[in-house]
Amino acid sequence: MCGNQREHNTTVFVPNFVSTMENISEQMRTSGFGVARTGSGPDTNYGLAQCYGDLSLLDCVLCYAEARTVLPQCFPYNGGRIYLDGCFMRSENYTFYEEFRGSDDRAVCGNTTRKSTAFEESARQVVQRAVESAPSNGGYARGEVSVSGTGNKSAYVLADCWRTLDENSCRQCLENASVSMLGCLPWSEGRALYTGCFMRYSDRDFLNKEVGNGSSRGTIIVIVVSVVSSLVVLVVGVAIGFYIWKHRYIQKKRRGSNDAEKWAKTLND
Helix, strand or coil, X not given: CECCCECCCHHHHHHXXXXXXXXXXXXXXXXXXXXXXXXXXXXXXXXXXXXXXXXXXXXXXXXXXXXXXXXXXXXXXXXXXXXXXXXXXXXXXXXXXXXXXXXXXXXXEEEEEECCXXXXXXHHHHHHHHHHHHHHCCCEEEEEEECCCCCCCEEXXXXXXXXXXXXXXXXXXXXXXXXXXXXXXXXXXXXXXXXCEEXXXXXXXXXXXXXXXXXXXXXXXXXXXXXXXXXXXXHHHHHHHHHHHHHHHHHHHHHHHHHHHHHHHHXXX
16 A cells, blocks of 8 residues: 655655665564664655564565565655565654554455354454453464364454554554454455554464574575565665656756757747
């Protein structure tokens, strides 16, 4: 989702954005979360990225690498956000870190299968548990509740608040998000894409196994992926810079053509 305000100064905006993304990348490698600010005034770039709580560090870096190559597509608008099934990323020209509601908040329903009343009851139960437990658990909760009378069927949920929110703001975001998302029932899956949080329920187990810090091989892969994604963002920045230069050159050339027409008219007169 892209903002509706165009960047103030393109020659400053692009390097600021690239610098912010690189700063966040360093943090994501170790904590799965990052915030950064680059620049000043209307050209300031604020960024935030966070992986959902069930993601391993390696998968987190891979998710962030994808997100940071997609978000630049919002150019020439100076803000945007992206929700992937693993991580979230947002960039603006103002500090938004404590926001937890907004006009773009929405639920997205997966209409693959209509479920039974028993599944609806299990889904509501597991979502409510997540809403209650996440705020006091670092903004993260996951859960599973069996569907009665179905043997091995269950309802699954994931809830994440951005770490910049306090406990009260996290709770309000999840409460609002859950009400909106549960409106997807009786469909088998629903997501809530909110300013301060993300929620998802499903009839299939989409949750990742919770693991430790990983091996040295995983660390090497993390470093390689981070370097490659940095190069991709740099290339995107250069491409945007070339676009700007070409656009200005064409505009200058057009102005020159208009001047020639004015001189010709003067001479004819």
